[in-house]
Amino acid sequence: ENKTMGEKVESFTHGALGMDHPDKIEEEEDGSYSAGQYLSAALTVGGIILALV
Incomplete structure (x- = not known):
């Protein structure tokens, strides 16, 4: 799999x-x-935990 940095950033x-x-x-x-x-x-999990604290 030879992806360029741009393709990896797009996927991320x-x-x-x-x-x-x-x-x-x-x-x-x-x-x-x-x-x-x-x-x-x-x-998402971090946001939920912060909302509950």
Whole structure:
């Protein structure tokens, strides 16, 4: 998998914003997209915890 930095940033951004993967047609595992999803989930959980405290 040879992706440029721009493609990785785009995948990360799509993951963080909860958007569909930019290359949804290709059913490949994309680390940048997954990292964005994990960041989004962590921020959501953190926000909920802060709201409860």
